[in-house]
Amino acid sequence: MSGAFTVVIPARMRSTRLPNKMLADVAGKPLVAWAAERAKASGAARVVIATDHADIERAVRALGIDACMTAESHPSGTDRIAEAARKLGLAPDDIVVNVQGDEPLIDPQLVRRVAAELSAHPGASIATAAHPIHDTASFFNPNVVKVVVDKDGYAHYFSRAPIPWVRDLFGGAEAFRQLPERLPEGLPALRHIGIYAYRVRFLQKYASLEPTAPERFEALEQLRALGHGHRIAVALWEGPIEPGVDTPEDLERVRRALARP
Numbered sequence: 001m002s003g004a005f006t007v008v009i010p011a012r013m014r015s016t017r018l019p020n021k022m023l024a025d026v027a028g029k030p031l032v033a034w035a036a037e038r039a040k041a042s043g044a045a046r047v048v049i050a051t052d053h054a055d056i057e058r059a060v061r062a063l064g065i066d067a068c069m070t071a072e073s074h075p076s077g078t079d080r081i082a083e084a085a086r087k088l089g090l091a092p093d094d095i096v097v098n099v100q101g102d103e104p105l106i107d108p109q110l111v112r113r114v115a116a117e118l119s120a121h122p123g124a125s126i127a128t129a130a131h132p133i134h135d136t137a138s139f140f141n142p143n144v145v146k147v148v149v150d151k152d153g154y155a156h157y158f159s160r161a162p163i164p165w166v167r168d169l170f171g172g173a174e175a176f177r178q179l180p181e182r183l184p185e186g187l188p189a190l191r192h193i194g195i196y197a198y199r200v201r202f203l204q205k206y207a208s209l210e211p212t213a214p215e216r217f218e219a220l221e222q223l224r225a226l227g228h229g230h231r232i233a234v235a236l237w238e239g240p241i242e243p244g245v246d247t248p249e250d251l252e253r254v255r256r257a258l259a260r261p
Helices: 031-040 054-061 077-087 108-120 136-140 200-206 213-218 222-227 248-257
Strands: 006-011 046-051 066-069 095-098 126-132 146-149 155-159 190-199 232-236
Touching: 006 031, 006 077, 031 046, 031 054, 031 108, 031 248, 046 054, 046 077, 054 066, 077 095, 077 190, 077 200, 095 108, 095 200, 108 126, 108 190, 108 232, 126 146, 126 222, 146 232, 155 222, 155 232, 190 200, 213 222, 222 232
Parallel strands: 006 046, 006 095, 046 066, 126 232
Antiparallel strands: 095 190, 126 190, 146 155, 146 190
């Protein structure tokens, strides 16, 4: 059974591919406000938008959404959430879920599930989610991050490479020219879903952790936590995964999905 949790939504104004996307109008509300509404539907005790820009703060507060101003200099959303947790006075054992502000279609049950996973694993500093991969194309796609999980639900490793490797199917060069469309039945191939729940105690330590070599080469921030001995619990999710908003085309797709009747 899960306990209380707080959702913090990091929302910076800068965006390389879609400038000012957090305030982009979607059916009469800023994009980030939709993410906050989804987060509230998860049963979170509190939902706070952590931002570096006064325009975002004013826009969400006008809609009755809580906001916390944070520094512009944070290199990652995790650093921004850590500052917000300090400013909000959260206790070391409290659970914070990071919901991205550009995911206005995120399933509230996924948010709740990740919080519950961390609550159920006292030895974990972080919880995240994954769902099964069935097709070979996704398995070999480096933009699809894979995770291997142990019998107790903890992550062994995250990679852009296809793991676990099927030696008898992928063993030689000839095999790569004849890959099947579907993966073998029973292969525990899991696609990582980029949502995280943290214990505040971990967030307080995060900024002091040195990047690790696997993190730098894979470009996967979660490998820093594993490299420093922090355990990551993984919730298995069978529901749909709605993509976030990174491009103008993504924004138009979301506008169509959330258009008023």
